[in-house]
Amino acid sequence: MPRELTQNRIQKIWIPSKDDRPSMPRTSRGGPHLANPPTVIVMVGLPARGKTYISRKLTRYLNWIGIPTKVFNVGEYRREAVKHYSSYDFFKSDNEDAVKIRQQCALAALRDVKNYLTEEEGQVAVFDATNTTRERRDMILEFGAENGFKIFFIESVCDDPNVIACNILEVKVSCPDYQDCNKTDAMEDFKKRIECYRMNYQPLDPDQYDKNVSFIKVIDVGRRFLVNRIQDHIQSRIVYYLMNIHVQPRSIYLCRHGESQHNLQGRLGGDSGLSTRGRKYAGALAKFVEEQNLKGLKVWTSQLRRSIQTAEALNVPYEQWKALNEIDAGVCEEMTYEEVRERFPEEFALRDQDKYYYRYPSGESYQDLVQRVEPVIMELERQENVLVICHQAVMRCLLAYFLDKSADEMPYLKCPLHTVLKLTPVAYGCKVESISLNVDAVNTHRDRPEEVKRGPSTLIRRNSVTPLTSPEPNKKPRIEGLDDPIIREVTPAQLTLCSASHTTLALSTQNLKICSIECHEPPQLCL
């Protein structure tokens, strides 16, 4: 006898009911630990080849699409164990003590990987280290086999001296290892460090030694790729992602449409046109875009009138994406919040309980939005300068991706009307500039209510999407057999791009207020 179905109140998902309590539906996964073996992504490559850049970016992407992922950077473990870095001598292959410490750091990191994947419900662990010898990689393959983890290698190969020098300047010179050095000395030392690894470097060999191993070799920052034996869906997605990202400097501008008629009335959704102030904003946006003087700027809008009207004022070509349409509020479309509260009091309360998972009846949730918007993200990665004119919920989703925000934070990110967010990738993260174009508008932001009873934890499904912030990297190395290192305050690297002060830029006739220049970039890491 087929089981009765009930609809989960928040996500509006039909599940078989047992004793009136929603239970996990049986999915094609069998046991959670069986059919979906966790994956360990293993980075391979000489220092300054972008391994940590790739690790962090990939982790951010996987978490955003709902796959719990974490980076384990062996260099961090080393910095915990060896409090003070003296020079590249540490990395010489004949430095026995150092070799021992480095080995132990790698093992400690692997122990944490195992813990994350088996105890903490992680799905993917990124093991970020040079892993340049066959011996080391064989050890990792064994570790994977013992624990039932799939192993996927990502090797970055690059011999362009300009790229290497640039990397060193961007992320190595200001790293904790080189706090007390000047730039030139740091650069010199780091180059010698690279040489220490180069002598024993055994690249992945697709023809013989590594022909049965799953990997992607990224050559010359994405000019060429060698892909071997992709095993499953997640590896295929990873390869696709890696093949679409690039490191060309560029900026992404995110903003909402100008204030709309519905905004003025406090109504959700719908397809109304711009208000007078909205039209004024569109004009201001046009001037702003012109002044930014961007090379080859692409402009994208949704298919809703208000965003297209905004783009029209720019007088440049633009492209419409249905995927950028605002979240579908279903039966609540075009209502004011008061009307929703009146007519659907229960729904109103449920939404506040779990705004990320909550799906409007016959509508969408933020979770649905993320899935819908993923192709936009993929294309944003391919592009260079882009201006995206979208909507509040959509913009929150996009922003959460770029700034590594969790599902919990996403629905409450502040995306006010008439404000442009300029995102510029820098080092391992993203610089954000918030530029208010100085045209008044209503405030459409609803804060998280104070007194909110959190309901039972919502179900997570395979094809569903639950962005998680990339977890904090592990700090404690838990290395056995070494004397307890002296505990020393490790000060984060200089975040040279951060400045909390207001800066007014002199920009033609407009009185632009640069509200904040925030730096969303965790402390710099190096190997």
Add this chain to the structure above:
Amino acid sequence: MMRNTSRFRDGQDREGTVCMTNCPTLIVTVGLPARGKTYISKKLTRYLNWIGVPTKEFNVGQYRRECVKIYKSFEFFRPDNEEGLKIRKQCALAALNDVRQYLSVEGGQVAVFDATNTTRERRATIVRFAEQNGYKVFFVESVCEDPNVIAENIVQVKLGSPDYTDCNTEEAIQDFMKRIKCYENSYQPLDENLDRELSYIKIMNVGQRYLVNRVLDHIQSRIVYYLMNIHITPRSIYLCRHGESDFNVRGCIGGDTGLSPRGKEFAQCLGRFIQDQNIKDLKVWTSQMKRTIQTAEALGVPYEQWKALNEIDAGVCEEMMYEEIQEHYPLEFALRDQDKYRYRYPKGESYEDLVQRLEPVIMELERQENVLVICHQAVMRCLLAYFLDKSAEELPYLKCPLHTVLKLTPVAYGCKVESIYLNVEAVNTHRDKPENVDISRLPEEALLTVPAHY
């Protein structure tokens, strides 16, 4: 494609130069005979057309067959056969001419030039041709040395080719192997160094390994992703709709109702059918609507819910009967009949939107092996159109009756379809295109083709 056309597709950027973003693309296959070039060409063409990129393949072998009416033997392909060489070169040029016609005159977006293209010289000619005409070139090379794979290919697609209608199997295989030999000596595979400026993907051993060089743009990136997800392991895909629902019975569209008694019976029959088929490792997928999930529940096996498989959103017409739509939205009703593929319900979706929504499902179906997809009428039409290479015009009128399972099995260059009716009665929900689609038509004319309901 992913985006709907924007207003300024071939617009000018601010400096006044023409955007190169919509440059047509010429895909060029490379490889010895029986390496899957035509298989890849056809499949890729089918996929690109389905996602909305006008694509056409140009198989030089066909041109040759037109030119040399009767194929005698492999001798035609000997590298010292001057007459043969001349004809083959002319055929290639004729094909390229048609490519130019398609891309520059007929508005095609992608042309797939399917031939061996095994020499650097031939490829250089093609690159020059592309440069002259402003096309981007992307090479797809298939390299395979596994004798089993090659033998299987020959059996599957060469034996039945027009070239070998008058031969027996033995003779045909012999001849074809000699044909391959003719190409082997002059074969210059794409080279990491010599060809480093070209954009290409090299597929090795049927997808075990790939080498990807200089992907230039979005379409090339999508092509690479697609090629890396397809496989040739034998399997079957089963498509069916949910069992008859309460709304089906009343003639209402959309909504989220449960199964009718007959629908529940179907679900049971489906369960038995699946068991009898004895399918290895069958995956079962449903939408997130009650009626498909109820159907899957009856199977007693694990299943996975996809929101992307939900029925087309009829917007303001949700839960209405066709009669009600005619009453309340006669204009919309007529417009829909005029262009059922592109027509979007107010606040709803179009078939065109559906295709975009379903693309990740198709991609995952390509990766998987045996799958049963329990979905809905419009959705099933879209999926079926992909597998059976149906056009946008045909798609919205494909017949997908309730209580009928379609079993699709890839074979040679296409797909075998078996239609299995599970013998449980249900209403017919198929509405043919009426004669009169004019907005001035009478209600009776509009409702002429509405299927019977209770």
